[in-house]
Amino acid sequence: MTAEITAHEVQVDVGGPAPMNAFLALPSGTGPHPAVLVCSELWGLTDQVRGIARQVAALGYVAIAPNLYHRSGPETASGFPESDANRTRAFELLGRLTRDDVEADLRACVAHAREHGAAGKTGVLGFSLGGHIAFFAATRLDLAAAAIYYPGWLPVAGTALSRPAPLLDEAPALAARDVRTLMFFAELDHVIDAAQRDQIGAALESAGVRHEEIVYPGAQHAFFFPGREPYDESAAQDSWTRVRTLFETELTE
Numbered sequence: 706m707t708a709e710i711t712a713h714e715v716q717v718d719v720g721g722p723a724p725m726n727a728f729l730a731l732p733s734g735t736g737p738h739p740a741v742l743v744c745s746e747l748w749g750l751t752d753q754v755r756g757i758a759r760q761v762a763a764l765g766y767v768a769i770a771p772n773l774y775h776r777s778g779p780e781t782a783s784g785f786p787e788s789d790a791n792r793t794r795a796f797e798l799l800g801r802l803t804r805d806d807v808e809a810d811l812r813a814c815v816a817h818a819r820e821h822g823a824a825g826k827t828g829v830l831g832f833s834l835g836g837h838i839a840f841f842a843a844t845r846l847d848l849a850a851a852a853i854y855y856p857g858w859l860p861v862a863g864t865a866l867s868r869p870a871p872l873l874d875e876a877p878a879l880a881a882r883d884v885r886t887l888m889f890f891a892e893l894d895h896v897i898d899a900a901q902r903d904q905i906g907a908a909l910e911s912a913g914v915r916h917e918e919i920v921y922p923g924a925q926h927a928f929f930f931p932g933r934e935p936y937d938e939s940a941a942q943d944s945w946t947r948v949r950t951l952f953e954t955e956l957t958e
Contacts, residue, residue, distance in 0.1 A: 709733045710762040712755070717771065719813045725775040726782045727814055728755045730762035731822055739849075739956040740815055740823035742842060743770035744835030746927070747795045749784030753930055754835075761830065764949060766956070767823035769814045773807060773838065774798045787933075799834060799865050807838060807866060808845045815846065826850075826956045830948065832929060833857055833896070834865060841866050843886060844878040850955035851879075851886045852948045855926050857896045860904045873905060876912035885955045886916040889944045891924035891937075919944065 712730035719725045728750060732738055741761050745754045750772040761768035774781035777798050785791040815827055828850040831839030836856030843851040858864040859873040866872050879886065886909070890902050897905075902920065909916045921928065921940035928937040929944065 710759060712759055712762065715769075715817065717810075717813050717817045719775075719810055721776070723775070725771055725773075725810055725813065726750070727769055727771045727817070728758050729818070729821060730755075730758040730768040732762050732765050732767070734765075736822060737824035738765060738767045738822055739825045739952070740818040740827045741766045741768045741952065741956075742811060742814055742827070742829040742831075742839070743768050744829065744831030744838040744842070745770060745773070745784065746833040746835055747792070747799065748787060749774050749781055749795065749798075751784035754784065757830070757832075764952065766828070766952065767818045767821065769818045771810050771814045773802060773810055775810075776806065777801060802865060804841065804845075804866050807841065811838075811842050811846060828852070828952055828956050830854075831856070833927060837865050837867075837872065840879070841872055841875070843882065843884040844872075844875040848882065848884050850951050851884050852889075852951055853886065854889045854929055854944070855891055855894055855897055856888070856905075860901050860908070873908050876908045876914060879909075880912040880914045883915065885951065886914055887947055887951050888916060888918045889940075889947075890918065890920045891926055891928050891935075891940070892920055892922050893924065894926040896926050919947065 716724040758768040826849040829839040832854040836853040924937045924940045925935040927935045
């Protein structure tokens with residue numbers, strides 16, 4: 706059963722000179738409605754990400770997707786179409802992200818969601834760069850569940866929030882917060898190879914994180930989104946079923 710939703714652009718106070726734009730999707734009906742942070746790919750707050758927020762809200766959660774590039778200017782508000790030039794631009798933007806700024810933005814989003822009907826537990830969902838951000842969120846925020854798709858740069862220092870050290874080093878913090886975590890990987894991922902997957906799994910296991918890793922045979926990076934070359938319908942549908950179960954189990958019980 707899915708809920709009717711309302712959705713709109715919002716401005717979130719992050720304590721700086723300008724607010725952060727975000728996309729908020731709200732289910733109808735009586736709650737409580739847990740909150741879910743939706744974290745974007747490299748391309749930012751695109752229409753596809755807004756669509757995911759709508760899907761999450763249709764499951765009965767208050768979904769909020771932040772524009773984490775907002776400090777780099779208003780031209781980042783709607784994300785970027787996929788192109789080589791925009792890839793270069795987006796890597797410049799993610800190079801400006803800091804752990805403290807991202808934490809502040811995510812905390813502000815949770816607070817905003819709670820001001821607009823969210824109650825109870827909170828989860829996070831992220832794809833690629835957003836999976837990287839979702840992992841980080843699970844080490845810093847009071848979360849009950851994290852659904853993390855093909856997260857880049859976790860075990861390697863130098864990119865996004867893996868500065869100055871690999872973000873994977875924070876796995877003990879994720880374990881300490883007892884965040885139930887699903888990690889979705891693609892067998893043929895050009896960003897995260899088998900050795901990195903093994904390294905991630907070993908770190909989570911060693912830290913005692915409550916987690917499950919799913920590797921989809923034959924799938925490629927960015928397999929989740931329809932209409933794009935890497936789309937894998939079987940992997941996308943199976944993973945989404947698992948996300949639904951994770952959130953039902955950890956956020957609503």
